Amino acid sequence: MPISVPPLALAPSHVTSGLKPTEGASDSGPAAAAQTFGSVLQQAMGNLQQVQSAADQSMVQLATGQSVDLHDVMIKTEQANLTFQLAVQVRNKLLDAYQEIMRMQM
Amino acid sequence: MDQSTKVNPAGGLFDDVPSRALRFALNGLSRRLQTISNNVANVDTPGFTAQKVNFEDTLQSALAGPGFQMGGLTLLHDATNHLPGLADDTGQPTPAVVANLENAHRNDGNNVNIDKEMTSLSETGLTYSAAGQLMTIRLGQLRTAIREGH
Numbered sequence: 001m002p003i004s005v006p007p008l009a010l011a012p013s014h015v016t017s018g019l020k021p022t023e024g025a026s027d028s029g030p031a032a033a034a035q036t037f038g039s040v041l042q043q044a045m046g047n048l049q050q051v052q053s054a055a056d057q058s059m060v061q062l063a064t065g066q067s068v069d070l071h072d073v074m075i076k077t078e079q080a081n082l083t084f085q086l087a088v089q090v091r092n093k094l095l096d097a098y099q100e101i102m103r104m105q106m
Numbered sequence: 107m108d109q110s111t112k113v114n115p116a117g118g119l120f121d122d123v124p125s126r127a128l129r130f131a132l133n134g135l136s137r138r139l140q141t142i143s144n145n146v147a148n149v150d151t152p153g154f155t156a157q158k159v160n161f162e163d164t165l166q167s168a169l170a171g172p173g174f175q176m177g178g179l180t181l182l183h184d185a186t187n188h189l190p191g192l193a194d195d196t197g198q199p200t201p202a203v204v205a206n207l208e209n210a211h212r213n214d215g216n217n218v219n220i221d222k223e224m225t226s227l228s229e230t231g232l233t234y235s236a237a238g239q240l241m242t243i244r245l246g247q248l249r250t251a252i253r254e255g256h
Contacts, residue, residue: 056124059124059127059128059240059244060124060127060128060169062236063124063128064131064162064166073236074236077243080247081243081247084247084251085255088250088251089255092254
């Protein structure tokens with residue numbers, strides 16, 4: 001019986017919207033689901049990278065005295081911080097899930 | 107400068123470019139606050155020339171230097187941490203305090219402009235606060251990573 005893995009809520013909706021598994025995929029269920037899950041994870045990491053870079057850039061602009069909105073810098077930095085914390089928590093949950101599966105008696 | 111300089115493993119935790127830029131800026135802003143206080147205290151001193159601190163240009167030219175894979179302010183997370191022109195914290199020179207000759211000297215030889223100093227004071231104070239908060243957030247992020255979110 002194919003196992004369907006729901007996409008993570010980690011990435012914003014514009015990332016996950018294009019990643020739903022195709023109906024009636026010819027691949028075996030787990031393979032198709034794994035491919036989708038992996039690509040969701042990869043996109044989420046890319047998003048985290050992007051958010052961090054934007055925050056870093058605005059921070060450096062503030063440091064060099066360029067005219068940058070202060071609220072913009074603070075918001076971007078906090079967004080990057082929160083995205084990172086979310087990524088850490090997701091990573092923890094994934095590890096827990098993996099360990100639980102490994103504990104299963106076969 | 108050797109472009110292939112790898113990240114220094116000993117100091118790698120706090121040596122990424124935004125952190126170093128921020129620390130340099132904090133040093134410069136702190137120096138600027140001191141200079142403003144000194145200027146204001148000496149507003150009546152005959153023959154006193156006002157002083158100013160300019161660290162932004164030094165920082166900007168260091169950032170645009172060959173230490174970056176891409177020019178300007180495009181930062182990559184895997185960019186080399188080599189920032190020529192900015193010594194590490196142990197040897198960090200405080201940003202230079204230079205004479206401010208923008209204002210005309212009055213009869214007693216003093217050229218401190220109180221209004222400009224006050225404006226500079228509020229702007230510097232605000233930026234200093236903001237930079238301090240950004241440093242705190244950034245270090246907090248490291249803490250989250252170390253504690254694995256707990």
